[in-house]
Amino acid sequence: MKIFPSDKIEITTSLSLEEVRTILTNNIRQKTGVIFGSNNSKNTKLFEGSFEQDRFEIQRVITGRNSFLPQIKGHIRPSMNGTKLIADLTIHKFVIGFMVVWFSLVTISLIFGSTSLQTNPIFLLVPLIMIAFGIVLVKFGYNIQKNKSISDLKMILNGKLIHKNSI
Template sequence: MPLLPFDNFRIDSALTAAEVHNALAAAVEPRKRFRLSRGQCPFEGELGIDSFTLTRIINYRNSFIPRIRGRIITTSSGSTVEGTMSLHPAVLWFMSFWFGLLILFGGGIWVSMLAKGVWQPMGLVPLGMFAFGWTLTSGAFTLEARKARALLTSLLAPGQTPTLTAHTAPTPTR
């Protein structure tokens, strides 16, 4: 399980690449800096000819909402959408900094305790902070990734049940 969450996904669709593009175009509105209302579409972002960058539109704050990057691939049976859900770069940077400091200072505390041969409850504080940061990040991300994947699957492959797993291994390329 990775320290910081991500999700690689693949949606096989009977729709052609053009139909997938049109379905996404109908479900995506331009990104807005400040959003006062929920919006008309479930996603906001940019849509290229065969690629996209999306974020689900929510009416609450969640810094851990996945950024969805994907591409549309034409196949003999329709099309395939492959993509990755990851944290916003600023959130990635902050959480990496947070975990790095906890490892640095927590490791220092543990090395000091081991060198002195004395256990102190203070040694559990960095461990608790690490567990809190990981649980908050992974939990909030996974919840939103499941919702986004279910929405994408219902748009692009009607009738198909989405596979709702986060922290998956990279999808092999063919």
């Protein structure tokens, strides 16, 4: 079972490589800080990050903060009938590092609690519940935002998702 979700997608479109470049350039802004409150109507760009030499590192523009927002790294290339976008969706490396430390500390407390002779077995449920909660939180938070990110990419490119798998 994979604790940290990630996906690889391929989206094809009948648009030319130059048209896709223009669309991505017009829909990606430079990364900014966290925005609280209502979404500003001046911002019409769906993604933030960078797009250079047919490679991109982006994430969806959202209001507030979501640590499980997929980081999308990929590239575009010409295909027989238009253009193909190939991307990997992952969780931010800082979040993975934080969750590894968190899971490690909870696991250590579970091990020490289980080896202690005077520990009531009911108290061992707390670390197990914390581990299960962490796994569900990561997967749920990522999957909701992943689907929105893929839908937005398909929409702006007028493309079709031809390949999606967990890596």
